[in-house]
Amino acid sequence: MMLSVENLSVRFATDGGTVHAVDDVSFELAAGEILAIVGESGSGKSVTAQTVLGLTRAPNTTITGAVRFDGQDLTQLNDRQLRDIRGERIAMIFQDPMTSLNPVYRVGAQIAEMIRAHRDVSKGEARDRAVELLASVGIPNPERRVRSYPHEFSGGMRQRVMIAMALALDPDVLIADEPTTALDVTVQAQILRLLEKLNAERGLAVVMITHDLGVVAEVADRVAVMYAGQIVEDATLESLFYDPKHPYTWGLLGSLARLDQPRPVRLAQIAGQPPSLIAPPSGCRFAPRCPHAFEKCAEPPPLHDGDRCWLDLEQKRRLRDVDGRIGLRRAVAT
């Protein structure tokens, strides 16, 4: 295993109470694999990703569990040790390429800065490397563009710059936190192509954080679905789309707009709101919104065979069928 997250929990102490942002999350990433972590806003997917690199560390944060990478537990490393991992072994790109680059420095300088933080090379060498990197992610005129400022690039080009920077030290793992969310659809597709290419050519393992099942379907090998700070389902791409186990996943799949089906009067949605992470439900966190909840759901279900639900599999296969396709019923037929 390249990277393995074990029983990771992240809590933030706030004035309103303790926020259980991530609760008992475990997943593994194999070398060369693309793992997608899917969930809606506030499900804890970004916090999970950032915690891997220690980016959520703060006086008000409590982190338990382990992040195993290369024989070390990253949660136990001090900042100095963590810096050798950040960028060098595990690189990260973020949602909004507009704000993720410092507006006052040329992009070449920002890439060179990263190289020089880890390698003993001259400014000139680092700059030459920056040009190569920009070329490798498909930025035209890299010789000239290396001297441009972030605001002189379009959103998609800026995300390419971020990717080029992330690749600078040839890391083993790339964590991409909603890398295409802020981009136009056509540009989205280009960025996903690029990530797939890097995955195939360099064997780069990718953790892709997204809320977009379309993105998942395009690139992922395996998918972890997060809800209210927990992983509720962990499956291969095929299994997730054709044999989803968790009712929340059914709800997500059922709410997709599909072009290959007659147009529904209105798009399906999951009734209710995600729970507060300050006082989450004591049993199954999805139970309050789940039309299939029963007595047992008052107890928290464990993640078993990549599924955090008390219903049995045969029952599930029956229940998830809504008018011939997968979905979550609006109300329980009693």
Added chain:
Amino acid sequence: MARFIVRRTLGMIAVLFAISVIVFLIFNVIPNSDPAARIAGKNANPALIARVTTDLGLDQPLPVQYLTMMKQIFTGELTSYASSQNVVEQIWKGLPATFSLCVGAAVLWMTLAVVFGYLSAVHAGKFTDRALTVLSLVGISMPVFWLAAILLYYLSFKAQLFPTSSYVPLTKDPANWAYHLILPWITLAVLFVGFYSRVLRSNMLDVMNEDYVRTARAKGLGERQIRIKHVLRNSMIPVITLFGLDFGAVVGGGAILTETVFNLNGVGLYAGQAIGSLDLPPLIGVTMFGAFFIVLFNTIVDVLYAFLDPRIRLGTAAPA
């Protein structure tokens, strides 16, 4: 760049014109400001006052008086009503003291403000931050004339640590120049240190939450490098703007209280005396001199801004 300079120069002319007109009008509407009556003395008879009035040209219509005065400013012939001294020469004479005071104080206040603001932001909420917060509030709240008097009394008069007053030219004796200016520098800098360090602290706390700072951390940069290269650098932009305005203002006679208490023969002291004797020519001269510096430093800051923040380009509107 050329267009920018032309535009700024035209702007400066407009500002100076407006300010001179306003000062001139204010002087003419405030009571008891008739210079002829003052110059003629306490026991003057009406004939004497009338003669002085004619001599000073005060019987002319206001626009004519104004134009005459402007002409005198630009030909360097403007003389004081009260002392018959040449105004432009007097301002010129005051420049070394004023510049020495302002440049020294500015170096002091920027250095301390950056150090204090940085420490405050880095230790936000902790003891260092609280202590510096109290300190800067004290600094902002202390009236300059009071602080100056206290420093003079305790450090110069009682403890004899510093000379009591006056200005020693830099060219004559650099060591004594600095020695004589230490207390005035501190006095003038205190207010700005307090204010600027607060501004810098809050800017830095904002910038620390920026996505690009998280990126810098994810790149594996050291915390100190992140704070200085990414946080401090970006937080300085608004502080530089403030600095341009304030520095222009103190050079242009804003250090009036400090110069007066420490008896530094600078432009501010001259302005203070002119106000005391309601003497229009030096007042107009000093005000225009001050306005000139404020506009000048504003322009310099705008140019500097384009270097500090590449998103800003001179001559075009900033992108939304």
